Amino acid sequence: MNNSQDIKALYQRYLDNDYTAEELDELLECFYNSAGNHELSSVIQRELEVEDDARQSHPVVQSLLSRLDHDLMAALNERDKAVKTTRLWYRIAVAATIGVILGFSMFFYINKQGDKDGSHVMADIDIAPGKNMATLVLPNGKTISLSDAKTGIVIDAGKLTYNDGSVVSAKSIRAKKGGAVLPAENLTVSTPRGGQYDVVLPDGTKVWLNAASLLKFPSNFAQLKDRRVELIGEAYFEVTKNKNKPFIVKSMGQEVQVLGTHFNVNSYPDEASIKTTLIEGSVRVSGSNKQVVLEPNQQAVLSDGIQVRSIDVDNEIAWKNGDFVFDRDGLESIMRKISRWYDVEVFYMEKPDKEMHFGGIVSRAKNISAVLKIMQSTGQVSFKVQGRKITVIQN
Numbered sequence: 001m002n003n004s005q006d007i008k009a010l011y012q013r014y015l016d017n018d019y020t021a022e023e024l025d026e027l028l029e030c031f032y033n034s035a036g037n038h039e040l041s042s043v044i045q046r047e048l049e050v051e052d053d054a055r056q057s058h059p060v061v062q063s064l065l066s067r068l069d070h071d072l073m074a075a076l077n078e079r080d081k082a083v084k085t086t087r088l089w090y091r092i093a094v095a096a097t098i099g100v101i102l103g104f105s106m107f108f109y110i111n112k113q114g115d116k117d118g119s120h121v122m123a124d125i126d127i128a129p130g131k132n133m134a135t136l137v138l139p140n141g142k143t144i145s146l147s148d149a150k151t152g153i154v155i156d157a158g159k160l161t162y163n164d165g166s167v168v169s170a171k172s173i174r175a176k177k178g179g180a181v182l183p184a185e186n187l188t189v190s191t192p193r194g195g196q197y198d199v200v201l202p203d204g205t206k207v208w209l210n211a212a213s214l215l216k217f218p219s220n221f222a223q224l225k226d227r228r229v230e231l232i233g234e235a236y237f238e239v240t241k242n243k244n245k246p247f248i249v250k251s252m253g254q255e256v257q258v259l260g261t262h263f264n265v266n267s268y269p270d271e272a273s274i275k276t277t278l279i280e281g282s283v284r285v286s287g288s289n290k291q292v293v294l295e296p297n298q299q300a301v302l303s304d305g306i307q308v309r310s311i312d313v314d315n316e317i318a319w320k321n322g323d324f325v326f327d328r329d330g331l332e333s334i335m336r337k338i339s340r341w342y343d344v345e346v347f348y349m350e351k352p353d354k355e356m357h358f359g360g361i362v363s364r365a366k367n368i369s370a371v372l373k374i375m376q377s378t379g380q381v382s383f384k385v386q387g388r389k390i391t392v393i394q395n
Contacts, residue, residue, distance in 0.1 A: 127368040127388065130211050130341045133195030136160070136168070139185035139219065144168060146189075152198025155187065155219065163198060184218035191233075194343030203227055203240050205247065208320045210234035211340040212268070221245065234266045236320045239281075254287035254302050263294075264317050270336060273303040277316040322364050324371060328357040331381065335392065342368045344388045353394055356380055 010023060132151050136144045144160075146153060152163040160168035189199050191209050199207040202220045205227070209215055213233025221227045227242070231251040239247045241260025249256040251267035254274050261281025267274045276285050278294040285292050285300040292306050299316065301307045318325035319337075326334055331353065335346045341364060358378065362371050372383045372390075384391040 125385075125387070127342050127344060127385070129365055129367060130194040130196060130343070132197055134189055134191045134197035134209065137188040137190070139187065146197060152200065153189065154200040155202050156200070157202075157220075163200065184220050184222070184224060186216055187219055188214060188216045190214040192343070193340050201227075201229070203242065203245075203247075205240045206238040208236040210236075210319055211343075231265055231267055233268055234264070234319070236262075236264045236317055238262050254285065256283050256285050258283045264313075264320075266316075268336075268340075273301045275316070276300045276302075277311065277313055279313050279317065318361075319364065324360075324362050324364055326358050326360050328359055330354065331356045331358070331392070334358060334375070335390075338368065338371060338390075342388075344368070344390050346390050346392065348392045348394075350394060352392070356394070 010026060131148055132146075133148050134146045134153075136146055136153065138144070146168070147162065150162040150164065150166070153168060154161050154163055162168060189197065189209065191197050191211055191213050193212045195211055197209050199209065199215060199217075201207065201217055207215060207229075210233060213231070213235060215235060216230040218224060218228075225245070227245055227247040229247075229249055231249055235249075237247075237249065237258075239258050239260050239262070243259050247258050247260070249265055251265055252269070252274055254267065254276070256263065256265060256276050258281060261283055262279040263281070263283055264277040264279070265274070266277075274287070276283065276294065277299045278296055280296050283294050285294060285302070285306060287302045288305050290306045292300055292308050294300055294308065297310055297313055299309055299311045299313075301309065312327070315325045315327050324337065324341075338344065339346050358375055358380075360374050362374055368385070368390075372385070376382050380395055382393045382395060384393065
């Protein structure tokens with residue numbers, strides 16, 4: 001079932017308690033299937049936004065949660081007796097997926113209704129989100145502050161332009177002399193805390209830099225045996241294919257080698273591990289004297305060794321698409337993301353609780369109060385904002 005109207009109608013029949021066993025299976029299938037998952041979560045979100053007296057959002061969700069629990073248990077007990085064990089795990093996976101979707105939807109609800117519930121963040125001023133902001137360092141050491149009115153920069157044949165075609169500056173990078181290609185020189189693009197920027201490399205590879213990140217790369221790849229770049233922080237890559245010249249990303253003791261693919265690397269110095277997430281294609285990750293080859297929807301986690309796990313890649317690249325997505329993320333992990341994007345310092349009244357987790361989605365375009373309000377609405381924490389200093393108070 002891919003039609004959003006069909007999914008909405010099926011979901012509505014479930015809310016009205018007017019559905020068949022086959023329709024219940026179909027609804028569960030939508031939860032499990034990634035395409036249907038997106039459609040169904042959108043339907044649930046719209047349901048939560050309904051404000052009329054006939055359908056108050058919060059009771060609908062409570063009723064749905066209760067019935068889903070009952071129906072899932074019935075499905076597990078009745079239908080799985082005559083099937084293989086794998087069917088049981090399928091049902092459990094479906095149940096877990098439902099929990100995630102409803103958790104996100106509830107957070108949308110809390111975010112929209114927070115002021116009504118008294119979820120106020122103590123703050124003398126609100127803090128605006130990050131923006132397009134970066135610095136380019138030329139081979140001669142000169143720096144150029146890139147325009148915050150643009151979203152990215154293109155390096156092509158020694159010319160520096162923004163991605164709308166306008167010139168970055170009168171300065172340029174010498175790529176040729178008398179028709180001959182000159183040796184490559186190193187360029188660096190860096191984003192501060194509270195900044196992000198896009199870069200198109202000389203080979204056409206597209207790079208999205210997250211906040212507090214740095215990318216070092218050659219001015220051209222013509223005379224090089226490979227396309228090697230260095231990364232500190234986080235970046236998403238869409239690599240131009242060239243089977244004769246592999247693309248290599250070096251970051252803090254790790255190397256990722258590809259021929260042409262889409263992937264994300266998170267290598268912030270203040271994180272406990274380096275995470276490489278593959279969206280499409282294939283990559284080889286090397287580090288800690290070990291190599292692994294990733295398939296799409298897998299992530300390599302480099303710490304003492306390398307572990308490979310299957311994940312929801314949409315969550316990992318949500319930052320590139322303008323969102324924060326938290327899926328049972330720890331308090332400190334979330335606050336580090338907030339610190340980088342909003343350029344704030346974070347302090348804790350007491351040692352952070354490692355067992356405290358949060359889930360939800362919120363736009364990175366919102367002021368900091370919107371993000372903190374969502375977390376505060378759980379009742380687990382509260383915040384005090386003074387200037388660019390945030391104090392976390394565990395309840």
